[in-house]
Amino acid sequence: MMIKEIEKLSGMDRANIRFYESEGLITPRRMDNGYRDYSENDLQILLRIKLLRSLHISLEEIRDLKNGSKDLMDTLSNQIIRLEQERQDVSYAKDMCHAMQEDRVSFADLDAKKYIDSINQTIKATGSTYFSVKSDEYPQVFYPWRRFLARSFDISIYNILWSVFLAFVFHVNVAARSGPENLLDTLIVFIMMLFLEPLWLRLFGTTPGKLIFGLRIENPDGGHLFYDEGLDRTLRVIGTGMGYNIPIYSLICLWKSYGRCIENEIQPWDESIYYTIKDTKRYRGLLYIAASALSFIVLFTIISSQLLPPNKGDLTVAEFAENYNYYAKLFEIDLGDEYMDETGNWDKKKTDGSVIYIGLAEKPEYHFTTENGYVTGVSFVIEVVNNEGFITSYNKQMFLTSLAFACAQNEVRLFSKIPNRIADKIDNNIFKDYSFTEAGITFMCDIEYSGYRDTQSHLLFPSNEDENYFSLKFSMNK
Incomplete structure (x- = not known):
């Protein structure tokens, strides 16, 4: 039967029927057109609810009667x-x-x-x-951990949104943010929260985190907060409730907020609103765990996708150069005032002269082997004779060259461990010969030197000998 018919037979308003349905006391069938089809059993349950509620028996007791846990x-x-x-x-x-x-x-x-x-x-x-x-009193929710976890989940969503922006707009390595950069990220996430949370509350009366735990925020008229009301509330939450995330002070604010919940005291930012909870069923905890795991997977996917270069498959020299410059920026490897142009040679960056670049002292000259216009091999040679200064390792150049070529291969996909294995092979063989194969590419490095002291670092210092010599030959070929 349709909603109008069951309204007439039960003597209940539509709002009451919808409420009991949302509480799980009746479960009408959904038809193909989206309308509800109420059964005779649904009608009988509504009549029983109407009778028992008229006798002032609580909804919780009626629920227990229905599921058989009470007599x-x-x-x-x-x-x-x-x-x-x-x-x-x-x-x-x-x-x-x-x-x-x-x-x-x-x-x-x-x-x-x-x-x-x-x-x-x-x-x-x-x-x-x-x-x-x-x-x-206004209805209030005094479940500190549910409220805290709901807000934490919301913040994780804002953090993911900011990470997406950093990764795919600015090509910033989100996995290697420094301490000051993390502070800046936190500030921006709070700014996002300040403007997005009031929007959630205005449109839906809840946020993603609150929705998981069945939490809702409404004004005393039962409607959604206006945007300025939500903005004022969120600003007070960030300040009074979270202490602007200032170390130590934020912990004090969180502890005070926890104490108010335990004592069933209304939080200062909730004094003029209705804060309600639909239920406290166990599945909401499982839903939170699943949603948190999903957010972690999304963030991990963002980080992993950054290891994939802009050009995949067979590469032209220009595409190889674009990959090379991409990884140099991603891993913040300073190339000084130069970059690799589309011919694979070094070119000066355009600057007004106000910026001073301090980059790698020696940049190798790359040699490309091509077939039908596509790169099949890349190599460079470094040779130094009777140099009075120290020699730096060329691990960064080999690292960038390797990723620019190897990560374009079809064997390297999302979540691939090949880039990490390549990096480990290079880093574990500083000033040493090596040869290995990854993604169908053979990597080789031959190093010879004399008259230098190996300090077990990325530097070779001249010894007291009058003559010294250093040679490095790096190549990779399909």
Whole structure:
């Protein structure tokens, strides 16, 4: 049956039916056109809910009755006891009203403490909650860990968005950010949060993290916050709740926020809003774990994708040069005031003269072997005779050359370990010969030197001998 028919048969408003459906008490079938098809069983459940709710039996108890964890007879017995207590409370409240009438006092002359003391004695004797004024408060969620994890997940999303921007717009190596750069990233992520979170709240009344835990934020009218309201709330969360992420101070702010939740105190930024939770079912924890794992995979994918060069497959010399320059920028290897042009030679960067470049002292001259216009081999030779200065290793040049060529091969895909293996082979053989094969390419390096002292670093220093000699021959070929 359709919604109009079940409204008529149950005597319930559509809003009530939708609410009980959202609570999982009824599960109508979805038809191909998207409409709900309510069964006779759904109708009977709604009628039972209507009856029991009219008797003031709580929704939690009705849920327990439906899933069989409670017995109807026991529930009715407990409700009779509660209703009897409520009858006594109502009778006492009625007597209290008569007593106040007999005292014939105005609001301005009312001695409230005298009557409150009498009510408190009744509460102490019966344990009644009838006289509580807690219902006058805005609904609030006091689950510190759910709130913290929801916000942490939101921040991880903003961090991923910023990482995507860094990786694919500026080609910045997001896996090798320095301490100051991480501080800058944190600042930008908070700025993103400041403007994006109010947008989430305005459009959906929740955020991705809050949605996972069934959390919602609304204004007292039951609608979504306006953007400026959400902006003000988020700004107070960042400042008062998170201490602007300032070391030590942020921990103090988080601890105070945790304490307020434990004591069921409203957070300063939530004083004029409704903060509700749909449920606390276990599957939400599993959903959070799955979502967090997915966000980690996305971030790892971004990092791995940066190791793939702009040009794949067979390379022209110009494409090889573009790959070379890409990796030099990605790994922040300073090439000074030069770059590799489309012919594979070194060219000066255009500058107004205000920038001073300090890069690698020696840049090798590359030789290319081509077939049908595509590169099949790359090599360079370094030879130094009777040099008075020290010799630097050419590991960075070999590293850039190797990645520019090898990572373009079809064997190197996303998450490939080949780039790391190539880097390890080169780094573990400083001023040593090596030969290995990766991605169908043979890498070879022959080094000879005399008159130099190996300091187990990336430098060779001249010894006291009058003559010295250094030779390096590097090549890679398909």
